[in-house]
Amino acid sequence: MKLGIIGLPNAGKSTLFNALTRAGALTANYAFSTIEPNVGMISVPDERLTFLSGLENSQKITHATIEFVDIAGLVEGASKGEGLGNKFLSHIREVDAVVHVLRCFTDSDGTPPDPISDMNIINFELMLSDLEIVERRIEKTQKAAKADRSLNEVLAVYEKMRAMLEDGVSAREFGLDEKEQMLTADMPLLSSKPIMYVINVSESDLAGDNWQNAAYFSAVSERADAVGAPIIPICASLEAELGTLSDEERAEFLEELGLEETSRDRFIFAAYTLLGLISFFTTGPKETRAWTITLGTKAQRAAGKIHSDIERGFIRAEVIGYEDLHAAGSVNGARERGQMRLEGKEYIMKDGDVVVFRFNV
Numbered sequence: 001m002k003l004g005i006i007g008l009p010n011a012g013k014s015t016l017f018n019a020l021t022r023a024g025a026l027t028a029n030y031a032f033s034t035i036e037p038n039v040g041m042i043s044v045p046d047e048r049l050t051f052l053s054g055l056e057n058s059q060k061i062t063h064a065t066i067e068f069v070d071i072a073g074l075v076e077g078a079s080k081g082e083g084l085g086n087k088f089l090s091h092i093r094e095v096d097a098v099v100h101v102l103r104c105f106t107d108s109d110g111t112p113p114d115p116i117s118d119m120n121i122i123n124f125e126l127m128l129s130d131l132e133i134v135e136r137r138i139e140k141t142q143k144a145a146k147a148d149r150s151l152n153e154v155l156a157v158y159e160k161m162r163a164m165l166e167d168g169v170s171a172r173e174f175g176l177d178e179k180e181q182m183l184t185a186d187m188p189l190l191s192s193k194p195i196m197y198v199i200n201v202s203e204s205d206l207a208g209d210n211w212q213n214a215a216y217f218s219a220v221s222e223r224a225d226a227v228g229a230p231i232i233p234i235c236a237s238l239e240a241e242l243g244t245l246s247d248e249e250r251a252e253f254l255e256e257l258g259l260e261e262t263s264r265d266r267f268i269f270a271a272y273t274l275l276g277l278i279s280f281f282t283t284g285p286k287e288t289r290a291w292t293i294t295l296g297t298k299a300q301r302a303a304g305k306i307h308s309d310i311e312r313g314f315i316r317a318e319v320i321g322y323e324d325l326h327a328a329g330s331v332n333g334a335r336e337r338g339q340m341r342l343e344g345k346e347y348i349m350k351d352g353d354v355v356v357f358r359f360n361v
């Protein structure tokens with residue numbers, strides 16, 4: 001799964017990218033210091049892996065990962081090709097969800113933050129790009145409908161979508177019914193992608209949770225709530241600095257700031273949830289590993305994450321819930337308690353399932 005980090009120039013996208021991935025991408029206080037997107041993988045922290053590896057004395061622990069893409073800053077007029085607009089928009093099309101970074105600190109030149117304006121600019125450009133796509137689809141379908149009247153049904157949905165975009169309604173807010181969604185499932189609208197907002201705040205605002213009292217916060221929150229988007233406060237420069245410290249130094253620094261965990265960890269979990277992802281585990285002497293699947297994945301399909309042969313030759317899954325295994329203290333203990341279940345290919349996997357797949361090819 002891939003998330004794209006977007007925002008206006010100098011919002012702190014590359015700083016956030018470095019804080020998340022520790023990749024050392026260029027950060028500079030001028031527009032378009034990022035042209036080609038930076039790409040980095042981050043591990044999803046999961047303390048459950050430590051316990052599981054201890055049970056089996058595993059030689060290796062492998063975490064789940066998420067890919068992040070630091071995309072060039074967008075400017076007003078991007079949908080018409082201004083700045084790096086066309087390139088920016090093409091990179092957004094390639095990601096599964098977007099992380100919109102909003103500058104909520106006073107810039108080095110004294111410019112105060114205006115996150116609502118920044119939010120409006122990007123949302124407007126994404127919807128303009130979507131409107132062009134819908135209008136082209138309408139034009140094409142109108143011609144085809146002259147010979148095939150059955151297309152009038154989908155044409156009506158396209159026209160409904162155009163009207164909403166013209167009224168400033170993003171694709172996330174269309175509220176299409178199941179049939180309408182099916183008819184338009186192949187339309188790659190940018191404003192339909194899942195989104196989360198990162199409010200990039202000053203260190204003092206983060207430490208004291210003062211960001212919740214900022215004048216802009218209620219408006220940002222209202223906009224985010226309307227599309228079901230989480231808001232994560234981060235001081236990107238602080239997180240980047242924390243990434244250079246040892247575990248002991250980082251813990252001391254967080255204690256001084258009155259913080260229990262890094263914003264980086266909260267952000268990663270929020271991103272994982274945004275994408276509708278869960279983890280199941282396999283464990284043994286060689287490796288304990290977290291495997292990433294989408295919520296609702298069935299057991300046979302999950303087996304394919306490990307190897308296609310396991311999916312093809314699937315017989316059954318031996319499953320223990322992590323909490324049950326942790327309470328029992330061992331696989332044998334969980335088995336004696338009757339907590340190991342035999343599940344078939346239609347079983348819907350749950351977050352934390354510890355699994356052995358039985359197969360034959």
